[in-house]
Amino acid sequence: MGIPSYFSYIIKNYTNIIRSLKSFQSGTFDHLYMDCNSIIYDSYYNLIKKECASTMDVTAFETTIIQDAITKIEHYIRYLQPTHTVFIAFDGVAPFAKMEQQRTRRNKSHYISKIPLFEKTSQWELSSITPGTNFMTLLSKMINQHFLHSENKYNVKRIIVSCSDEPGEGEHKLFSHLRNHPFGNDNVAVYGLDSDLIMLSIFHLKYCNNIYIFREAPEFLKNSIPVDCQGEEPHFVDIQSLGRGILSHMNCKYSNDRRLYDYVFICFFLGNDFLPHFPAMNIRTHGIDVLLDIYNKYVGDHADAYFISEHNKIQWKYISRFVNEIAKREHEYLTQEYFVRDKFDHYRFPENTDEERKRAFENTPIAYRAEEKYICPSEQYWDKRYYQALFKCERNPTFMKQLCNNYLEGLEWVCAYYSGDCPDWKWKYNYHYPPLFADLCKYIPHFETNFIEQQLTSRSTQSFSPYTQLAYVLPKQQLHLLPEKIQKFLLDHYSDMYCDEYEFQWAFCRYFWESHPVLPKIDLDMLEKWDLQFRMHTE
Numbered sequence: 001m002g003i004p005s006y007f008s009y010i011i012k013n014y015t016n017i018i019r020s021l022k023s024f025q026s027g028t029f030d031h032l033y034m035d036c037n038s039i040i041y042d043s044y045y046n047l048i049k050k051e052c053a054s055t056m057d058v059t060a061f062e063t064t065i066i067q068d069a070i071t072k073i074e075h076y077i078r079y080l081q082p083t084h085t086v087f088i089a090f091d092g093v094a095p096f097a098k099m100e101q102q103r104t105r106r107n108k109s110h111y112i113s114k115i116p117l118f119e120k121t122s123q124w125e126l127s128s129i130t131p132g133t134n135f136m137t138l139l140s141k142m143i144n145q146h147f148l149h150s151e152n153k154y155n156v157k158r159i160i161v162s163c164s165d166e167p168g169e170g171e172h173k174l175f176s177h178l179r180n181h182p183f184g185n186d187n188v189a190v191y192g193l194d195s196d197l198i199m200l201s202i203f204h205l206k207y208c209n210n211i212y213i214f215r216e217a218p219e220f221l222k223n224s225i226p227v228d229c230q231g232e233e234p235h236f237v238d239i240q241s242l243g244r245g246i247l248s249h250m251n252c253k254y255s256n257d258r259r260l261y262d263y264v265f266i267c268f269f270l271g272n273d274f275l276p277h278f279p280a281m282n283i284r285t286h287g288i289d290v291l292l293d294i295y296n297k298y299v300g301d302h303a304d305a306y307f308i309s310e311h312n313k314i315q316w317k318y319i320s321r322f323v324n325e326i327a328k329r330e331h332e333y334l335t336q337e338y339f340v341r342d343k344f345d346h347y348r349f350p351e352n353t354d355e356e357r358k359r360a361f362e363n364t365p366i367a368y369r370a371e372e373k374y375i376c377p378s379e380q381y382w383d384k385r386y387y388q389a390l391f392k393c394e395r396n397p398t399f400m401k402q403l404c405n406n407y408l409e410g411l412e413w414v415c416a417y418y419s420g421d422c423p424d425w426k427w428k429y430n431y432h433y434p435p436l437f438a439d440l441c442k443y444i445p446h447f448e449t450n451f452i453e454q455q456l457t458s459r460s461t462q463s464f465s466p467y468t469q470l471a472y473v474l475p476k477q478q479l480h481l482l483p484e485k486i487q488k489f490l491l492d493h494y495s496d497m498y499c500d501e502y503e504f505q506w507a508f509c510r511y512f513w514e515s516h517p518v519l520p521k522i523d524l525d526m527l528e529k530w531d532l533q534f535r536m537h538t539e
Contacts, residue, residue, distance in 0.1 A: 009283055014245035030085070031189070032076065035197065041129065043066075044126065047065055048121050062128075062138060076234075079234075080189055086147075093164075093465070094463075096464070099469055104519075106127050107475050108515070130474075132470045165466075172200075178204055179204065179207055187210045189236070190212070192215055205260070213237045243257070262307040266295055281333065295322060297325075298325050299322055316447065335378065337508075344363075375507075387399075404439060409427065425464070432505055464527065471486065476495075489533070502517050
C-alpha cells in the first residue's frame with residue numbers, strides 16, 4: 001500500500017511520466033516482473049459478481065479464482081511479450097513490521113463485515129489470501145504446475161515463480177532478483193501500482209535505468225492521466241522520467257541522483273506500511289512540498305550534504321538538521337492542519353440511501369475528533385496532551401527515549417528494506433502515532449550509527465512460520481483458517497488475545513481505513529514461543 005494518496009499525487013504533479021503500451025515498440029520489454037497478490041483479489045471480486053458463485057462449493061470457488069488469476073498472468077505475458085525473464089511473485093511470510101499492518105487491516109475488514117450495511121456477498125474469507133492457508137497452498141501448486149518449465153510456450157529464456165511458501169513480500173522478492181542481476185539498459189516492466197513499488201523502483205534505478213511500473217488505470221485516476229493512456233488497457237509509469245521530474249521539483253543547488261534517495265527518505269515522514277505519518281505533515285495538504293522546501297534550504301543546497309551516503313549509510317547529522325527545522329515550525333503546521341480539519345465539523349453527510357450511509361461511515365474519523373480537540377494546539381501544554389491522549393502516557397524522559405528510538409529504528413529499517421534485503425525480520429514500530437518532531441530531534445545522533453545492527457540477534461534473521469503469521473494477523477472469527485490443532489491451542493490458552501470488541505483511535509485520520517483499532521498486545525516473546533510450537537507441528 002505504501003504512502004496514502006501518493007500515486008494520485010505524482011500523477012497530478014509530474015507530467016510526461018505516463019506512457020501507453022502503444023508508445024513502446026513490439027519486443028521492447030526484456031523482463032516482466034509481476035507482484036501478483038493483487039491479481040488474486042481482482043479474480044475474487046470478478047467471481048462474486050457472477051450468479052454462479054453463490055452455488056459453488058469451497059473447492060470449486062477457490063479453483064475458479066486461481067484459474068482466473070492464471071489467465072490474467074498469461075494475458076500480461078502475451079500482451080507485453082518479454083524476451084528474457086518472467087518473474088511471477090506472490091507474498092510469502094512478511095516481516096513483523098508488515099504483519100502489524102496486516103493485523104490491523106484484517107481486523108478492520110472483519111469489523112466492517114459485521115455491519116449490515118456492508119453485508120458480505122460471499123462467505124469465503126479474503127483472509128485466505130495469507131501464507132499458510134489451504135487456499136495459498138493450492139494456489140502455489142497450481143501456479144507452479146502451470147508456469148514452471150514453460151519457457152518455450154511463452155517464448156522467453158527464463159520463468160521464475162516464487163509463491164507463498166517462500167518468505168518475503170512479493171515486490172521485495174522481485175527487487176532482490178533485480179539487485180542480484182543488474183540489467184543496465186534493459187527494459188523492465190513491473191506489474192503493480194502502489195507507492196511501495198514506486199519507492200523501490202527509485203532506489204533501484206542504479207541497477208536498471210529503464211523501469212516501468214504498470215497496471216490498469218484505477219477509476220479514481222482516469223481523470224488525471226493523459227487521454228491516450230485512458231481505457232482499460234494498462235498504463236506505465238516511467239520511473240526514470242519520474243526521477244528527473246522529482247529532481248527538477250526539488251531544485252537543489254547541488255543536484256544529482258543521490259538526491260532521489262533522500263527524496264524517498266523524506267517521504268518516510270508522510271507514513272507508509274511500517275511507520276505512521278506525522279499529524280503536522282499530510283500529503284493531502286502539501287506536506288511533501290513543505291518537507292522539500294526545508295530539505296532544499298538546509299540540506300540540498302549544501303555540497304556533500306545528503307541523508308544517504310555513497311555507501312548507503314544514513315548520515316544522521318543531516319537528518320538532525322532537517323528535523324530540527326521542522327520542529328521549529330511544527331506548531332504552525334499542526335495548527336494549519338486543525339484549520340483544515342475543523343471545517344469538517346460543520347459538514348453533515350446525508351444518510352438517505354445505502355451509498356450515502358456507506359460514505360458517511362467511511363468518513364467516521366472526521367466526525368469523532370474528541371482526542372484531537374483534547375490536544376488542541378491553540379492552548380498551552382498541547383504537546384503534553386498529545387502524549388496523554390494518543391499514547392496514554394506522560395511525557396517523561398524514559399518513555400520519550402523509548403518512543404523516539406523506536407521511530408529512529410523505523411527510519412533505518414524502512415530505508416534498508418527499500419534498498420536491500422530485510423534488515424530484521426522481528427522488528428516493528430510499537431505505536432499508532434509518531435513522537436512530535438520537537439521531541440524526536442533530541443534523540444537523533446550527530447554521528448554515523450546503526451540502530452538495528454546494535455540489537456541484531458540470530459532470531460532477527462529468520463522469518464516467522466506461516467502459521468505464526470496467521471495466528472498474529474487473523475481475527476478470532478477467522479482462526480478456522482489455521483489447522484484445527486493450532487486453532488484449539490490458541491483459543492484454549494490465549495483467547496484474551498482475540499477480542500470481539502475493541503475501540504478505535506481516529507485522531508488525525510481522514511477515512512475509516514486509516515484508523516487504528518486498539519487490539520490486545522501480542523509481544524515478540526510470545527510470538528516466538530508460538531513459532532517454536534507451530535514449527536514442531538509441521539515437522
